[in-house]
Amino acid sequence: MFGPEQGHFALALACVLALIQFVVPLWGAHKRNARLVALAPFLAVSQLLALAISFFSLIMCAVHDDFSVQNVAANSAASKPLLYKITGVWGNHEGSVLLWTLILGVCGAAVAAFGRNLPDILRGRVLAVLGGVSAGFQLFCLLTSNPFDRVFPAPMDGQGMNPLLQDPGLAFHPPILYTGYVGFAVPFAFAVAALLEGRVDAAWGRWVRPWAVAAWCFLTCGIALGSWWSYYVLGWGGYWFWDPVENASLIPWLTGTALVHSAIVVEKREGLKIWTVLLAIATFSFSLSGTFLVRSGILNSVHAFANDPARGVFILGLLALVIGGSLALFAWRAPSLTSGGLFSPVSREGSLVLNNILLCSICAVVVTGTMYPPFMQLLAGRTISVGKPFFDAATIPLTIPLLLAMGVGTALPWKRAQLARTFSHLFVAAIIAAVGLVLCFWKFSGALPIACGALAIWVMAASVTDILRRVGLGHSSMSEMLARSRNLPRSSWGAALAHIGAGITVLGLCGMSGAQHAIVEIHVGETRSLAGDDWTLLNVHDYAGPNYRAMQADIAIRHNGRLITTLHPEKRDFTTQNQTTTEVAIHTNFITDLYGVVGDRHGTGADATYVLRLHRNPLAPWMWLGGLVMAIGGAFSLSDRRLRVGAPKRAATRNMAQA
Amino acid sequence: MNSTRRGLLTALPIVGAGVLGVGFWKMLQGMESGGFDPRAVKNPNVGRPIPQFAMPGLPGLGDGFTDKELRAETRPVLVNFFASWCIPCVQEMPGLRSISRNMPIWGIAYEDKPENASAFVQRDGTPYARVASDRHGRVAIDWGVTGVPESFLVAPGGRILWHGSAALDPQIYEAEIRPRLAGL
Numbered sequence: 001m002f003g004p005e006q007g008h009f010a011l012a013l014a015c016v017l018a019l020i021q022f023v024v025p026l027w028g029a030h031k032r033n034a035r036l037v038a039l040a041p042f043l044a045v046s047q048l049l050a051l052a053i054s055f056f057s058l059i060m061c062a063v064h065d066d067f068s069v070q071n072v073a074a075n076s077a078a079s080k081p082l083l084y085k086i087t088g089v090w091g092n093h094e095g096s097v098l099l100w101t102l103i104l105g106v107c108g109a110a111v112a113a114f115g116r117n118l119p120d121i122l123r124g125r126v127l128a129v130l131g132g133v134s135a136g137f138q139l140f141c142l143l144t145s146n147p148f149d150r151v152f153p154a155p156m157d158g159q160g161m162n163p164l165l166q167d168p169g170l171a172f173h174p175p176i177l178y179t180g181y182v183g184f185a186v187p188f189a190f191a192v193a194a195l196l197e198g199r200v201d202a203a204w205g206r207w208v209r210p211w212a213v214a215a216w217c218f219l220t221c222g223i224a225l226g227s228w229w230s231y232y233v234l235g236w237g238g239y240w241f242w243d244p245v246e247n248a249s250l251i252p253w254l255t256g257t258a259l260v261h262s263a264i265v266v267e268k269r270e271g272l273k274i275w276t277v278l279l280a281i282a283t284f285s286f287s288l289s290g291t292f293l294v295r296s297g298i299l300n301s302v303h304a305f306a307n308d309p310a311r312g313v314f315i316l317g318l319l320a321l322v323i324g325g326s327l328a329l330f331a332w333r334a335p336s337l338t339s340g341g342l343f344s345p346v347s348r349e350g351s352l353v354l355n356n357i358l359l360c361s362i363c364a365v366v367v368t369g370t371m372y373p374p375f376m377q378l379l380a381g382r383t384i385s386v387g388k389p390f391f392d393a394a395t396i397p398l399t400i401p402l403l404l405a406m407g408v409g410t411a412l413p414w415k416r417a418q419l420a421r422t423f424s425h426l427f428v429a430a431i432i433a434a435v436g437l438v439l440c441f442w443k444f445s446g447a448l449p450i451a452c453g454a455l456a457i458w459v460m461a462a463s464v465t466d467i468l469r470r471v472g473l474g475h476s477s478m479s480e481m482l483a484r485s486r487n488l489p490r491s492s493w494g495a496a497l498a499h500i501g502a503g504i505t506v507l508g509l510c511g512m513s514g515a516q517h518a519i520v521e522i523h524v525g526e527t528r529s530l531a532g533d534d535w536t537l538l539n540v541h542d543y544a545g546p547n548y549r550a551m552q553a554d555i556a557i558r559h560n561g562r563l564i565t566t567l568h569p570e571k572r573d574f575t576t577q578n579q580t581t582t583e584v585a586i587h588t589n590f591i592t593d594l595y596g597v598v599g600d601r602h603g604t605g606a607d608a609t610y611v612l613r614l615h616r617n618p619l620a621p622w623m624w625l626g627g628l629v630m631a632i633g634g635a636f637s638l639s640d641r642r643l644r645v646g647a648p649k650r651a652a653t654r655n656m657a658q659a
Numbered sequence: 660m661n662s663t664r665r666g667l668l669t670a671l672p673i674v675g676a677g678v679l680g681v682g683f684w685k686m687l688q689g690m691e692s693g694g695f696d697p698r699a700v701k702n703p704n705v706g707r708p709i710p711q712f713a714m715p716g717l718p719g720l721g722d723g724f725t726d727k728e729l730r731a732e733t734r735p736v737l738v739n740f741f742a743s744w745c746i747p748c749v750q751e752m753p754g755l756r757s758i759s760r761n762m763p764i765w766g767i768a769y770e771d772k773p774e775n776a777s778a779f780v781q782r783d784g785t786p787y788a789r790v791a792s793d794r795h796g797r798v799a800i801d802w803g804v805t806g807v808p809e810s811f812l813v814a815p816g817g818r819i820l821w822h823g824s825a826a827l828d829p830q831i832y833e834a835e836i837r838p839r840l841a842g843l
Contacts, residue, residue, distance in 0.1 A: 278672060285676070298686050312687045320680055327673035335665040371679070378686055378695065578746065 004069045007057025008148040011098070014050035014105065015138035017043055021108070021131025025124035029196075037124035041112035044127050047134065048105040055089075055102045058147050062089050068154035071095060071147045077160040079547060087171030088161050093295065094147035096174060100291070101137045103175070103182040108134065111186060111211075118207060125193035126186070133185055136318045144311045163548070163574045163581050169229040177222030177249060181287040183215025184256060188284035191277045192326050195333040200273040205266030208280065210638055212263060216256045217634035223249050224627030235582040235597045237517055237615040239623060242391045244299035247370040248290025254363035255283040258356045260634075265349045268414060272353070274334045279356075281330060285323040292319055298374055344416045351409035358402040365394040396448055403455035403506065406499055407433075407462030429465045433458035443618075444510055453510040460503035463496040494637025498630045505626030511619025521602065521609045531616045533594070534558045538566070540601070540610055548572040550583075553598040553610060557587070567596040569612075590625075593617040702803045702811075702822035709738075709817045710801035714791035717768060717777040723791035724765065730817035735840055737764045738811045739787070739827070740799055742771045743779035745807045747826040754828035755786035761832070762840070763788040769807050770796045812836055 021043035028036025058071070062085045067073040075092045076085055090099040108130040115123045141147070164170075190208040194200045226249065231239045240246060259279040265272040293299045296312030343349045369386045376384055411425045436457030440450045470492065471485040520528045520535075527536040538554040555567045567585035574581065587594040599611035689695025704710075709726055716723035729736060739755065741748040755764055766787035768776035773792050780790060793799055802811065805824065812821040820839050823831060 274669065282672070289679075293683075296683075296687060297690065298683060310691070312690070313684075316680065316683055316687060323676055324673065324680070327676055331666070331670040331673050334669040335662060374686060375682055378682060378689070578744070 002053070002057040002060040004057065004061050004066065004148040004150065007054045007061070008146070010050045010054035010057065011138060011142060011148070014047050014054060014101075015135055015142060017047040017050060018131045018135035018138055021047060022128050022135055025128040025131075026196075029121050029124050029128075034120060037120050040124040040127035040131075043131065044105075044108040044112040047131070048102075048109040051102045051105040055098055058095060058098060059086055059089050061148075062086065065158070066154075067156070067158050068150050068152070069147075070149040070151045073151055073155050073158045075158065075161055077158040080158075080161060081166075083168075084161060084166050084171065088165070090174050091161065091165050091170075094141070094145045094149075096178070097137065097141045097145050098147050099175060100178055100182060101134060101141060103178050104130065104134050104137065104185055107182060107186050111189075115207075122190075122193055122197065122207075125196055126189040129189035129192045130185060133189075133322055136322065140314055140318060144314050163572070163579055164233065167229070167233055169225060169233065173222065173225045173229055176218055176225060180215055180217075180219025180222045181249075181252065181291065183211065183218055184252060184280075184284040184287050186211035186215065187259060187280040188326070191280035192329060194277060195326075195329045198333060198336060200266065200277060200337050202267050202270050205263045205268075205270075205276070208276075209260065209263040209267065212256065212259050212280070212283075213634045213638055216253070216260050217631040217638075219249070219253050219256060220627050220631045220634070223253060224624045224631075227627075228624045231620070232584050232586060233581075235584045235613075237515070237595055237597075237613070237617065239512065239620070242369070242386075242388050244370050245290075245294050247366050248286075248294060248299070251290060251363055251366055251370070252283050252286040254359050254366065255279055255286060258359040258363075259283055261352050261355050261359075265352050269343070269349050271343060271349060272356075273337050275356070277334065277337070278330060281323075281326045285319075285326070288319055288322060292316065299370070346412065346417045346419060346422075348409065348412045348414045348417075351405055351412055354405050355402065355409065358398055358405070362395050362398045362402075365398070366391065369394070396452070399506075400451060400455060403452065403459055403503075406459045406502065407455075410466045410495065410499065411462060425466070425469060426462060429458060429461040432461035432465075436461070440510070444514055446513060449510040449513040452506055456503040456506035456510065459506075460500045463499040463503075467492070467496050490640040491637040494633045494635075494640070496633070497636055498633030501626045501629030501631075501633055503626070504622050504629055508619045508622030508624075508626055511622065512617055515615060515617045515620070517613060517615040519611065519613050521611050523607075523609055528612075528614070530614050532559065533564065533616065535596070535612070535614050537610060537612065540598070540608075545572065548574045548581075551598065551601065553596075553612070555585070555596050555612065555614075557594055565594065567594065569596045569598040571598050588621055590621050591619065593620040595620075696825075702809075702819075702824075704803045704811075704819050705822050707819060709811075709813055709819060710798075712798040712801065714767065714793055714798060715773075717773050717780065717790050717792050719777055720780060720785070720787075720790045724789050726817065729765065729813060732763075732813075733815050735762060735815060735820070736788075736813045737762055737836065738767065738813055739764055740767050740769045740793075740802070740804050740807050740809045741776075741779075742769045742807045743775040744771065748808045749779075751808050751826035751828070752783065752786065754826065754832075756784065757829050758827060758832045758836075759786040759788070761837075766790040767798065768792045768794075769799050769804065770794070812839060 021040060024043070025037050025040040028034070028039070061069045062072050062076050063082065065072070065076065065078050065085075067076075071092065071094050075088055075095075080088065089095040108127055111123065111126055111130065115126070118126070187208050190204070190211065194204055223246075226246070227239045230241070231237070259276065262272045262276045262279055266276050292312070292315045295315065298312070343353070369390050372386050373384055407429060408422070408426065411422050433454055437450070437454035440453035440457075444450050444453050467488070470488055471481045473481065476484070516531045518528065518530045522528060522537050524537055524540060527534050529535070534557070536556045536558070538556050540551060540553045542549065542551050544550070550570045550572045552568055552570045555569070557564045557567065565587040567587060569585040570583035572581045572583060582597050582599075585596045593615070595615035595617055597613040597615075599613060602609045602611070686695050709729060711726045713725040714723045729738070737758065741751070758764065764787050766780065766785075766789070768780075768790065770793070773794070776790075776792060780787060808826055810823045810827055811819050814820050821835060823835065825831065
């Protein structure tokens with residue numbers, strides 16, 4: 001029932017359905033034929049069904065060790081644990097493209113299911129655009145990266161999987177990250193549909209925002225998870241390397257964050273319309289190009305996929321159609337969109353404009369730093385690399401005003417703010433930030449970490465005091481405050497939570513700037529001290545795992561003679577793949593990570609010495625914890641009832657009357 | 660804002676995307692024809708004389724060599740850094756054997772146990788005219804090696820003419836090395 005041929009057929013069927021989903025509703029909307037437009041949701045759901053069958057078939061091939069399927073033979077092995085047989089399906093190029101299209105299908109079906117309060121014509125157009133993008137990527141999958149290709153004769157066993165990828169963190173990282181990338185297809189489709197329609201209004205801002213927020217939550221989680229993975233698996237003690245692949249996820253996150261904020265201005269003030277449409281197009285375009293640049297091998301990265309320039313040409317053509325087409329439409333139709341009223345610079349919308357300017361400047365810096373080496377090589381023939389010093393020097397000065405504005409922004413009212421009143425609202429937060437500054441002087445070293453740390457505290461304090469002020473702390477009774485806090489829109493709670501999350505992440509980053517490490521070569525029984533802790537190598541022993549041989553070290557860490565923990569880092573030798581991995585040992589109390597890695601053994605017997613890498617990483621867990629809090633904040637604002645019910649119904653009836 | 664300015668501003672994104680797109684297309688074309696390699700590593704020693712070194716040999720494979728012996732060669736020599744633990748080096752071996760019919764290749768075993776390196780080289784017949792052992796990778800640092808396999812074309816007298824950071828095969832020999840030999 002779910003063999004490779006069935007999967008291949010289902011994929012082809014999905015591609016045909018996607019093409020119909022692209023053409024028919026657009027034609028129907030053009031001809032004002034409501035019946036053709038109404039087909040779109042059915043097509044979206046059936047396309048998802050076909051894709052799900054196709055994806056499930058590929059999983060079944062991997063689970064049943066069907067090595068006649070080239071993809072399974074190349075990436076799986078009979079001895080692989082079941083979990084990794086399943087997750088390994090998306091650990092390679094072909095399978096991940098199929099997952100990508102599946103998620104796009106899920107997005108389409110979600111618009112069909114949750115978009116019932118949208119005007120039919122708009123929903124039809126949105127689904128048509130999603131169908132077009134889907135069709136393109138399914139063609140890419142079928143023609144250049146078919147996961148169901150067969151080999152003859154079928155090998156007895158597969159070639160196995162990179163042992164680095166045999167990790168639960170990495171197994172679930174791609175689906176979450178892809179959901180973030182692909183999720184921005186929905187705001188993109190809304191933007192293109194609005195350009196086709198020639199109308200952007202407050203209702204459009206309200207419809208597009210939840211989709212952008214949902215995608216943003218997944219992207220935030222995906223980036224945090226990826227960073228955490230590189231921290232505990234790669235064993236370098238680092239968390240962000242400004243690697244092109246990491247930048248490829250950061251760039252759409254920055255424009256996506258700007259989009260989530262600018263859509264509020266569209267909703268509340270009918271301003272920034274053209275800009276928001278552009279951001280929606282840009283965010284998805286960056287998601288797509290990031291994927292493309294990595295897959296084609298143009299960007300030199302440690303996260304290598306099998307590079308194939310021919311594949312690159314196909315996907316570049318696809319990008320030219322999707323991005324070029326939408327931007328051409330933008331150039332043609334955007335000038336006719338009417339913009340809203342004027343803003344006062346000191347107002348909520350003014351601060352959101354500042355937020356957009358700063359986020360997009362940071363994004364421009366990251367894009368420049370990422371694209372500079374390949375373009376320099378193309379134009380001048382010189383190979384250079386742009387690394388951490390450039391990115392740090394260029395992004396941190398932009399982050400400082402961003403953090404400052406984050407605190408002020410939420411305290412400002414719409415339209416026009418009175419400065420004196422705003423300052424009185426922010427007085428408590430400013431005092432807390434001043435205390436934070438003293439704390440940062442004490443704990444962090446270096447001007448930038450101190451400044452950023454104090455600003456992070458400022459952001460968190462301003463978010464908390466803003467919520468407290470709104471529920472009426474200080475001049476209301478407890479029951480009144482409870483009632484007010486229940487009536488406060490969920491989106492306000494979500495925004496406060498997300499800002500607190502950002503503050504936590506920034507504090508984590510500041511803490512990590514004071515990370516200390518030492519590389520030592522010691523005998524068993526010797527002790528080295530690092531930042532006040534004594535690390536003693538107690539013992540080293542070898543053991544055999546299921547498909548590897550391991551060397552495990554026992555390292556005791558004492559502080560003033562009191563035992564804190566014993567770490568057991570390992571070095572594993574996967575003999576069949578001829579690859580070594582390090583298993584980092586981390587002890588955390590959520591304030592400081594103690595992080596140990598065991599390296600090479602030199603010499604034999606009692607004379608042997610071991611290379612150990614010892615790290616003390618202050619506030620490291622906060623970086624990812626903050627990401628999680630940000631995503632929870634986003635999810636919380638999604639549950640706001642304004643996003644689910646209300647005004648859209650009326651607009652829908654009006655639209656159909658026109659049709 | 661007047662409408663012409665609006666029109667120009669809204670056309671900016673597609674112009675920018677177009678420029679980037681043409682650039683990417685050129686890069687992809689270059690990658691297919693071999694003219695553009697995003698993973699290329701520029702070695703600063705190309706065009707300079709070889710650094711000084713003296714290395715022991717591998718068990719059963721002679722005495723090793725020094726920079727003086729390499730300088731004293733009257734024919735161009737291909738110097739190849741390899742290791743038994745390096746998968747691309749294993750894949751490179753047949754290519755090296757075919758190149759060795761045209762010119763001498765001197766091998767340097769990089770951060771490898773001498774007995775492993777020796778067994779690796781002799782497994783299917785050695786492509787190397789001479790082999791030396793850089794047990795701790797010190798010599799490789801002087802040469803500016805960033806990984807294995809990497810190869811250097813050394814002219815008589817000891818000047819480095821060319822550097823490659825990929826596994827060698829006859830195509831690379833024909834395209835990159837042979838034209839340079841003709842100029843000597």
